[in-house]
Amino acid sequence: MGPEFVQAFKYLAAGLCMGLGAWGPAIGEGLIGSKAIESMARQPEMANTLLRTMIIADAIDETTGIYSLIVAIMILFVV
């Protein structure tokens, strides 16, 4: 196993890590957004509170995606 193999598998691992890691947060954020829009359409006077809650929920939902981004960056540039 030469260094070329290590390099190739590093790129493969970073791509897989980011792709699979972005999958879950994408579904979650889609659900959060659709539910928030439904609620806003039902109760427009609550839109400000809902928007704030939606952004916080999105941010927490995004955390695993950010972790996989950090891991991918570490695989590419640090390891």
Place this chain on the structure above:
Amino acid sequence: MFERVGKDLVWRFRIGPITLALNPATLGTALGISLLLVLLALWLRRAIPKDPEAPPPRRLVLLVFLVDFMENQVLGGTSEKLRRSLLPLIATLFLFILACNLSSILPIPGMVAPTQDLNVTLGLALLVYSLTHVYGMRTKGVFRHLKGYLEPIPVMLPMNLIGDMGRTISHGFRLFGNILGGAIMATVSLPVMVELLLRFLGPILALPAIPIVGIGLTFVLNGFFGIFAGTIQALVFTLLAAAYIQAATE
């Protein structure tokens, strides 16, 4: 071609057994942004008329908009008393992070957004974390605040501590990851686009196409990752900071 991303020149000091690393680009940009924000604050403060009957200057609208946005949007879920004492901190955090994120779109060589540096974002997250303890102890008393870690049953103490740690780390990493990811995308996309154009159009057709596509791509990437994502992430960071501090006082 990507090896240099995030690895700018770093000054290292050695004090006894500890090695300290300092990134002068981050430090300089952060200090410059702080200076700009102080000047902006002084300039805006002069807009408040001494005589309430006098016609207000136009830049007062910006000040009123900022304070109103902070009070009603970011701190909308907090109690009246907490809102008064949190407003300066939250507004400063928001403006500083927003200015840091927006500084990434300026085409100044050697200048990086300070929020691309994990030290800056984790430092801000740790600041917010220590403030949750300060506010929790101030409103509930030291004993009741520490007793909150034994809820609902004392066995949950390690879980609560790990939860605190994960919350703080993800708070810092979220801002860092978003801004660094955007910067990497903006850096990497242009060479990749040039390479693709050369490969699929051939050198003769690609030569006039590269400037057009390149300028358009720069606008789109900086607009999305720099302005849009930067504003959203600054808002997210401050919203979460307000939510964490507010949760500690309940």
